[in-house]
Amino acid sequence: MSKEINPVRNRISNGVKMKPLKIREPEGKLGVLLPGMGAVATTFITGVLAIRQGIGKPIGSITQMQTIRLGKRTEKRTPLIKDFVPLAGLKDIVFSGWDIFKDDCYESAKKAGVLDINLLEKLKPDLKKIKPMKGAFDRSYVRNLDGNYIKSGNRWQLAEQLIEDIRKFKKKNKCQRLVMLWCGSTEAFMERKSVHNSIKNFEEGLKKNSKLIAPSMLYAYAAIKEGIPYANGAPNLSADIPALVELAQKTKTPIMGKDFKTGQTLLKTIIAPGLKARMLGLSGWFSTNILGNRDGEVLDDPLSFKTKEKSKLSVLEYILQPHLYPELYGKIDHQVKINYYQPRGDNKEGWDNLDIFGWLGYPMQIKINFLCRDSILAAPIALDLVLFLDLAKRARLSGIQEWLSFYFKSPQTAEGLEPEHDLFIQLTKLKNTLRWMMGEELITHLR
């Protein structure tokens, strides 16, 4: 967080009522820019339209539905979060985005097969109006997709075109503020190279059309350059490189990633802390998934899968702290598989087997079968991130927003720090950050 904010400890140790941050009011239109207008993006957009018309509810959204306890339990103050912090209203949101296929939002949602056709029909006129802009694409990063609706030019030119797109959109729609959210496919695995290490190197790389700069980085660059909050719903690096973190600090832009925490990993970060709480040992966790949507097709490519796998595998190690508990968690056979299986469509299904052990080492097993819907779980995350990043911007928070790690499989952290994966610590952190923003006392659960 930026330095102008007083650290919380000081404010507590004053022993007086804490001062809230100064946060600008959310006036005017908020433009939401979505690179990748497939299943997740269209489910998000359609849902917001439906909720605005009163024909759907924002289930799964913390900003819209969750309450926050303030003060002592006996005070019984538990407002909705949206009534507690100054968030943009759903009615003020305007959508746009990019894609490598030309389908408008109605067509794309229909192909995604997530939402009921009757609902899409009701919202058809509004959905038809939301058309993607041409995408910036490089097939070597997503080998199983072959888009035909793409910009031309080298990377520098592509970035300039994206910035131009953004400005036009903002002006045309009279937006006061913007937020960008990567909802595109998982890009092929890559590691950080020197081109990613400083904004200087990065901009040189753009000009030299360096192959090491992935398309998602172009979008992130364009957003951050313009001071637009940026979040990344997929596991590819995108803004998680020193160059763009540096740029975010310069432009005072809040950013966060990576990889929306839905489905199987969500459950994993719920259950693993429970096992650790009870000091139950873990000898193996085998996770497999079947899914039949475009996401599954993309991940059928080993290069894209490697990116995803890395994101999915990391959570256990951090939560379980094998360095503190070598007898319990020092030797875990942790495997994650993703299988493209057509009959499942967008309904991703997970099967997990946990081999745990208790008192004197006796083994037990837990098996979990999750009949899940990826986009249904991702859409409210997209909404929350848009609203919280916009809040962060107005509260003058910039750089990596670790308090939003709650939403991500691979939470981005400051260089050298480990991410927090425990869902319950993440939520405490998120809520205590909101309390701190508004000058309320933090919660410790001590009676």
Next chain:
Amino acid sequence: MSKEINPVRNRISNGVKMKPLKIREPEGKLGVLLPGMGAVATTFITGVLAIRQGIGKPIGSITQMQTIRLGKRTEKRTPLIKDFVPLAGLKDIVFSGWDIFKDDCYESAKKAGVLDINLLEKLKPDLKKIKPMKGAFDRSYVRNLDGNYIKSGNRWQLAEQLIEDIRKFKKKNKCQRLVMLWCGSTEAFMERKSVHNSIKNFEEGLKKNSKLIAPSMLYAYAAIKEGIPYANGAPNLSADIPALVELAQKTKTPIMGKDFKTGQTLLKTIIAPGLKARMLGLSGWFSTNILGNRDGEVLDDPLSFKTKEKSKLSVLEYILQPHLYPELYGKIDHQVKINYYQPRGDNKEGWDNLDIFGWLGYPMQIKINFLCRDSILAAPIALDLVLFLDLAKRARLSGIQEWLSFYFKSPQTAEGLEPEHDLFIQLTKLKNTLRWMMGEELITHLR
């Protein structure tokens, strides 16, 4: 907690290093008294013996294995809990108990079929020495058991005999301190009557041999009367009546219950907070269990099952706060079944089906199959409760110890308060209580 302790808030607001409580050192022998020496008790006892000999590890025990973070994350202070608070050592524990069958600890463990026969053989001499005292029993409370090793007399006389048993054991084994833990069967369902409402009524009831006083209450009475910490691992009322709470305050005795949180309910209190954290709705939760041990036989009686069912059903309602989230949790079809199924033996197996819903109300399902071992999960709880209750006694805490709610399906609370069921809040509470006892700063997870 008793009034002599300064409330934590004052101590924090001083802005200075907090003062720890004064806690007596755990010197001398600690006697552990177990009414009910079946599967749970013998697994607990055998385990402690094995651990003392270095041929087993106390997996699942917070006191023995868990660390606690102190101070700021950067301080890297994470001692083991047993090195942080002054707990009795395992080597100082002496066991005894009561049962309605005459089997010694070796025979009983063998019949229970939980532990490997090779382990029992290694510890046979020590196990043979631990013989139960005759039980206080009334078959109308456990209709599916027919014990033949029981005391005679009316309830008042039975209570006196139990007190006599306790004193003899203490003297003979030169114990400095004692703890009692109910490990007996689930008694038939009952509601509080006037005989339970004050210690005066209760003692009159004893003398009149009132049928409304269950055997487990006799043990609880004997313990609390003697100032011995008492905990209840089963769901029957036992010490959870105003009369015995009143007595506990008078005799400055820490007490806690009810119903060890193992297996299916443990998972439920892990997963339900996760669903709520993410604002995922719940329309139904169907839980069924198959088990084939004595516990299963007892619960095959509808009266005993009703006691258990009540304990198991209550957790969701509190965790999910339907009054705050009527759209998400206002209408849940929550069912819990227990089936006596012989092939499973002591290995209780749970099958859960959760019907959840997300964005715009779209349904998803989670199915969990838990191949669990009840006694293996219960034994470390027994150990922790013995050690923590003994700590509480030495720290001069008395009455209901809500900070131990972490271990119970139906945490006992002060009259009129609702219990906390969320495993993660329970753990935070437990650890912050330990920090507070020792004068360390509380943790808020705000960076």
Next chain:
Amino acid sequence: MSKEINPVRNRISNGVKMKPLKIREPEGKLGVLLPGMGAVATTFITGVLAIRQGIGKPIGSITQMQTIRLGKRTEKRTPLIKDFVPLAGLKDIVFSGWDIFKDDCYESAKKAGVLDINLLEKLKPDLKKIKPMKGAFDRSYVRNLDGNYIKSGNRWQLAEQLIEDIRKFKKKNKCQRLVMLWCGSTEAFMERKSVHNSIKNFEEGLKKNSKLIAPSMLYAYAAIKEGIPYANGAPNLSADIPALVELAQKTKTPIMGKDFKTGQTLLKTIIAPGLKARMLGLSGWFSTNILGNRDGEVLDDPLSFKTKEKSKLSVLEYILQPHLYPELYGKIDHQVKINYYQPRGDNKEGWDNLDIFGWLGYPMQIKINFLCRDSILAAPIALDLVLFLDLAKRARLSGIQEWLSFYFKSPQTAEGLEPEHDLFIQLTKLKNTLRWMMGEELITHLR
């Protein structure tokens, strides 16, 4: 089967091409009468209408989709069954029925929630036309339903009214032939009494309005009296009493029951023969179901459930032949539970746990989770039974049609014989019966 048919063995031993039975051609309309027009009946009816219009396929129907191998394998003769035996065509079917609620077929299908509303809308005009006649009802047999569209009169009068209904329907719709299929709810458990033992006693009972005659028996009586083939899709006795078997022989009427084999029991009769084929032992089979439709509500009454449970429990014992294999199947803990669980709606879900054992007694487990749709599995059975019973009638087969045991959980048999439950033997029997009818060689799978 009736005596006029030459036994098959004679015909084989002639060593010549066998003679087919004489079967009347299926000319004219076939009326289908359905007592109980709920989920199963409306799914059946709607499906037939959809198939006739080419907007649906008769998946699950043996008569419509299955082939039958004739002669030697090398002959490659495998016609569809419907092209092999002279069955009525779907276009010639006319529907009617009775119910205790007044809803027409469209309304009832909508409430049942089985089929997609878009399909129902397409067929709405035709479905609206199919209205139930008033039902013959006695609430003591189905305590959880409270119908308001019912005939009055004593049992004799009710039977007469049903016969009158049948005649009117036949005349009005110019039907050449009729078939009746009980699709009503499961009636309360009862055992055979003397009133069920002969048609004389039965008709006296009707006149005396004997409480021992269940409503479903009135329908069966009316059908059989009129020479109309009758089958029973529920587990209650209905036509499975000596009185009605006697009547069926007199009126040369084919009959068959009881309880459509769908869902969990279907799987059981698939898997149990497999275990036996491999001589794998079985120590327990625990089956539980959750379902939320009207069927679930009815079975929530212990009296109705007892009828169902008996039907579901019997299958294992016969298939596994514990008298031949006492070491493998002599001691099975077999349990079946049905739970009314609202979130599941019409989608019954089964969870099965099998405890099996192999070489030297080593245990293994199989767990099966069936996300099933009862009515979808029942509808093609209804269609097949209608067509095969009509075929039987035209082939002059009468009495109990054991070759149709393939479709039933509790196949009706001649007095004193045990039913065949093994799905694969049942299918062999069904197909060899068809081959025999048509004078084709039987199949033995010997190369």
Next chain:
Amino acid sequence: MSKEINPVRNRISNGVKMKPLKIREPEGKLGVLLPGMGAVATTFITGVLAIRQGIGKPIGSITQMQTIRLGKRTEKRTPLIKDFVPLAGLKDIVFSGWDIFKDDCYESAKKAGVLDINLLEKLKPDLKKIKPMKGAFDRSYVRNLDGNYIKSGNRWQLAEQLIEDIRKFKKKNKCQRLVMLWCGSTEAFMERKSVHNSIKNFEEGLKKNSKLIAPSMLYAYAAIKEGIPYANGAPNLSADIPALVELAQKTKTPIMGKDFKTGQTLLKTIIAPGLKARMLGLSGWFSTNILGNRDGEVLDDPLSFKTKEKSKLSVLEYILQPHLYPELYGKIDHQVKINYYQPRGDNKEGWDNLDIFGWLGYPMQIKINFLCRDSILAAPIALDLVLFLDLAKRARLSGIQEWLSFYFKSPQTAEGLEPEHDLFIQLTKLKNTLRWMMGEELITHLR
């Protein structure tokens, strides 16, 4: 089968009591030769020893435990198969084999971790005596194993050494007859080449030490050359090549393969016929396995896995006959995965998801979780094959024994014929073959 046997049809059409085959009595010792003395072989051997001593039962063995119905049902003739056909007795079996590790049978069984250590201790003296002979090995066929107890020489020399081993063993143990069973690891995938097409080419290949001849072929060659019945429990080609089939006919040797049908595929061939019987459609079947034994390690090599996968994938296509039922089975997404997962040890676990559809195309799902023990399921198959192949030899049947397809995932067939995979047809075929051998009437299940 060889031509000297009268075809069954003639014998039936005679209309008289059929004549049984002439079968030599099973006199003297039967030597069992096992290439590969790992988990399966040692479980088989230990079991036979235990059964002989009366401390174990041959659960899972058709020859030892199954009955066979003879004549009409009313005759009530159902002898045990072992009392019906003249099989060798267990007391007459003598074991030996080869391996690439030097462990004797006791050590190897202990490492395999399948059987209880207490059982192994009881049989230790006998097990210690059974020591493997040095194996013929080529690591390019099993890349994940690195044996150190191997013969040297080119392929021709290796084959000669194996024949020498066999003769010595036979003489030393005074065996009257021998049977060989491949219990070794799955070899790398290969396709038939010209060297496999005739015994002439094959023997030339041996001499030229052709890399295309796998080690398992050397064993098969040695056995068949000596007229010793040979079966293959793994999926690699081994004797399933024209060269060795030709040799088997010349030496009048019965042979059969490939790949013992245990676990997941066993269940598949039970359930798939059930779905087809009911004409339920199938859109996908996803199978995954976790296992942690040597078998798992071997299959972790993609080359070995490919051999296994081919064997596992083929069963559905044949059973479901997509050419006859294109609407039901024309487009199945069938996937099989095997994962090496250490915590599972020898207890292979399968998880299957079936996507089926019924009436009007409505989808349903079946999920199966099989906690299985591979070697426990394989051992009785090994026993049955030994006894039945010995029977076949004495009955002068030679070449491929298709009536034993019941035991195999990829039943070997005569060139150009398709294998039968349906477990129930396979069992009918097996039993009718036994009836035919003994001159009993075949069963058709027509009443």
